[in-house]
Amino acid sequence: MSRSYKENKGSKYRRERLDRGIKARSDSIFALSSYREALYLVFPRALVIVGLLILPFVLDEYWTKVLIITCVMAILALSWDFIALAGMLSLGQALFFGIGSYLSGIMNHYMGLSPVFCIPLATMVGSAICTAMIIPVLRLRGIYFAMVTFVLPLIITSIIEMTGIFGGVEGLSALSPFPNLWVTVYFIILALFACFFGFRRLMDTDYGLALKAIRDNDQAVMSSGINIYWYKAQALFIGGAAGTFVGAFMTHHYRFVGLPAFSMDYTIFPIACTVVGGSGMFSGALFGAFILTPLGEFLRAIGTWRIVFYSFLMVAFVVVVPEGIFHYLQRKYHQFERWVKTE
Amino acid sequence: MSGMIVYGLVNSAMFVLMALGFSLTFGISGVANFAHGAFYVTGAYLTWQMVNSLGFAYPLAIALSIVITGLFGAIMYWVVLYRIRGLELSEVIATFGLGIGLIETYRSLGLSGHSYKLPKFVDGSIEILGVYIDFQRLIIIGVATLLIVSLWFFSHRSKMGLAFRGIAQDEYTALAFGIESDITAMVSLGIGCSLAAIAALVIVPLSLIQVDEGKHILILALAVGIVGGMESIVGIITASLVFGFAQIIVATYFNPHYTMIVMFAAILFVLIVKPSGLFGKFKELEERV
Numbered sequence: 001m002s003r004s005y006k007e008n009k010g011s012k013y014r015r016e017r018l019d020r021g022i023k024a025r026s027d028s029i030f031a032l033s034s035y036r037e038a039l040y041l042v043f044p045r046a047l048v049i050v051g052l053l054i055l056p057f058v059l060d061e062y063w064t065k066v067l068i069i070t071c072v073m074a075i076l077a078l079s080w081d082f083i084a085l086a087g088m089l090s091l092g093q094a095l096f097f098g099i100g101s102y103l104s105g106i107m108n109h110y111m112g113l114s115p116v117f118c119i120p121l122a123t124m125v126g127s128a129i130c131t132a133m134i135i136p137v138l139r140l141r142g143i144y145f146a147m148v149t150f151v152l153p154l155i156i157t158s159i160i161e162m163t164g165i166f167g168g169v170e171g172l173s174a175l176s177p178f179p180n181l182w183v184t185v186y187f188i189i190l191a192l193f194a195c196f197f198g199f200r201r202l203m204d205t206d207y208g209l210a211l212k213a214i215r216d217n218d219q220a221v222m223s224s225g226i227n228i229y230w231y232k233a234q235a236l237f238i239g240g241a242a243g244t245f246v247g248a249f250m251t252h253h254y255r256f257v258g259l260p261a262f263s264m265d266y267t268i269f270p271i272a273c274t275v276v277g278g279s280g281m282f283s284g285a286l287f288g289a290f291i292l293t294p295l296g297e298f299l300r301a302i303g304t305w306r307i308v309f310y311s312f313l314m315v316a317f318v319v320v321v322p323e324g325i326f327h328y329l330q331r332k333y334h335q336f337e338r339w340v341k342t343e
Numbered sequence: 344m345s346g347m348i349v350y351g352l353v354n355s356a357m358f359v360l361m362a363l364g365f366s367l368t369f370g371i372s373g374v375a376n377f378a379h380g381a382f383y384v385t386g387a388y389l390t391w392q393m394v395n396s397l398g399f400a401y402p403l404a405i406a407l408s409i410v411i412t413g414l415f416g417a418i419m420y421w422v423v424l425y426r427i428r429g430l431e432l433s434e435v436i437a438t439f440g441l442g443i444g445l446i447e448t449y450r451s452l453g454l455s456g457h458s459y460k461l462p463k464f465v466d467g468s469i470e471i472l473g474v475y476i477d478f479q480r481l482i483i484i485g486v487a488t489l490l491i492v493s494l495w496f497f498s499h500r501s502k503m504g505l506a507f508r509g510i511a512q513d514e515y516t517a518l519a520f521g522i523e524s525d526i527t528a529m530v531s532l533g534i535g536c537s538l539a540a541i542a543a544l545v546i547v548p549l550s551l552i553q554v555d556e557g558k559h560i561l562i563l564a565l566a567v568g569i570v571g572g573m574e575s576i577v578g579i580i581t582a583s584l585v586f587g588f589a590q591i592i593v594a595t596y597f598n599p600h601y602t603m604i605v606m607f608a609a610i611l612f613v614l615i616v617k618p619s620g621l622f623g624k625f626k627e628l629e630e631r632v
Contacts (some may be wrong), residue, residue: 022387070400075379086380089431089435091377103422136614139614140614142432143431143434144569146435148374150562150565151562159603161600162600162601163599230412268439270438271438275436304451305447305448308444308447311440311443311444311447314436314440315423315441315444318427318437319423319437320424322427322433
């Protein structure tokens with residue numbers, strides 16, 4: 001508190017924060033009057049795009065691989081955030097990831113399809129399968145939905161474990177790789193852009209508005225004559241497709257698919273990213289993933305304590321900074337400060 | 344056949360023990376404690392540490408760890424959940440994160456392997472209906488019955504129990520009668536976690552203390568709660584009986600691994616046919632559908 005005051009020539013000054021004048025009506029509509037103001041809006045967006053496109057040139061091979069994982073986790077977090085925006089709290093992001101991984105692996109291993117066909121097919125078919133699995137419980141809200149999505153990946157794991165289908169415990173290995181690291185990294189970066197800007201654009205349309213309304217008050221949406229279950233199923237399919245896509249991608253990146261694809265990491269990590277970055281807008285999820293994943297590399301030394309760290313960090317953020325880092329930064333960016341004299 | 348009946352009862356009693364704490368907490372405070380399984384492991388691990396590292400007597404260690412686990416639950420409410428009460432998404436994320444965090448902490452502390460086991464309360468076995476059954480399994484049935492009976496008396500006869508039910512039925516009316524909703528919720532979390540510890544202490548002597556039980560127990564508790572109806576003791580007993588016998592039948596005639604699938608089918612069936620569970624009464628339309 002004391003730092004927001006200063007003394008000068010006997011009079012006291014306090015810091016005043018004001019919103020910049022370009023915000024017109026809401027958080028997403030701006031009134032611009034100069035190139036400088038336009039630049040002010042374009043800069044953060046351009047920074048992300050240009051920065052990500054340049055990064056692979058700057059980084060060495062190890063950190064390029066970290067970048068790939070970061071992008072994968074970012075897409076998974078976006079997928080979680082998208083589903084959450086439509087009012088569905090998923091604790092089973094691993095389901096999407098795992099189904100995508102396995103489908104792509106199966107098509108590649110048993111049918112010999114190349115990744116060019118495997119990945120799109122696995123994305124679409126996988127997401128359709130996941131949606132079909134969840135449709136019976138779509139009528140449920142909140143924690144009941146969360147419980148069922150939490151159980152699903154574990155059920156599939158136990159089925160694969162006991163029947164030994166698709167390689168059983170050992171999984172499928174020696175799958176077709178991507179041609180080289182450049183293709184891999186740019187493929188996932190472009191996918192991240194498509195996902196991020198696509199989701200944002202979608203949420204700005206009337207369709208997205210209906211999805212958000214379902215989250216806020218589903219009864220009101222129902223009484224406006226919208227079939228919310230049909231909308232929720234569509235949202236699941238769209239959000240799930242992002243999850244199955246990264247699953248399929250990782251299969252060919254690692255050239256392996258196995259039970260780890262359904263592991264709890266792929267559930268807890270996207271949620272942690274979104275919570276730390278800030279949920280409800282995709283930038284937060286993206287931001288969170290780009291903080292937490294590289295941080296994980298530095299924490300490699302502490303081994304299994306990593307997941308402990310993530311879990312407790314997530315809890316701390318939920319309780320202490322519920323809006324997330326990104327919302328805070330964004331607010332700061334849209335304000336300017338000046339000193340005013342106090343009486 | 345008589346073996347199936349006896350072991351089916353034992354299984355059902357185990358399900359009751361696992362689910363009781365979770366559904367008690369949920370029924371009263373509305374908090375879905377996704378850290379329930381972690382508290383189960385906590386109870387067993389604390390006892391093991393007290394017996395093996397601190398050299399406490401076994402009964403003392405049991406009593407202490409039940410109390411300490413309950414305190415953990417209450418502290419969790421006061422420090423974490425109190426601030427985010429009513430925000431469903433945050434509640435689930437916070438308890439889920441705490442649960443995973445605790446479980447992974449134990450894993451990192453080296454909780455795995457055959458040395459982590461608790462002794463049985465009484466060794467030996469007895470013949471009932473032509474089936475040999477060890478005393479530990481009988482104790483499980485006994486403890487489950489005792490807990491159900493005492494919970495019934497607690498919630499129907501004691502002042503605090505009546506306050507609990509008042510909060511569960513209508514929070515605002517209960518507040519108007521001077522029932523403190525936060526204190527009640529804190530106590531309910533404490534009792535719920537203690538019940539998880541009790542379940543662990545009677546069930547774990549049959550095998551080892553395993554970290555992954557944390558997730559497993561949570562799923563079983565959820566399944567029983569969903570099928571039976573979250574806040575009804577009758578529902579929990581019924582669902583436990585269904586699952587307990589289904590498990591035995593599936594394990595005898597098919598493959599023990601199919602149990603999970605049978606359970607999931609039961610969950611789906613109940614959710615589609617009667618979303619509030621077989622005996623669920625409160626919060627029927629508003630919360631679930």
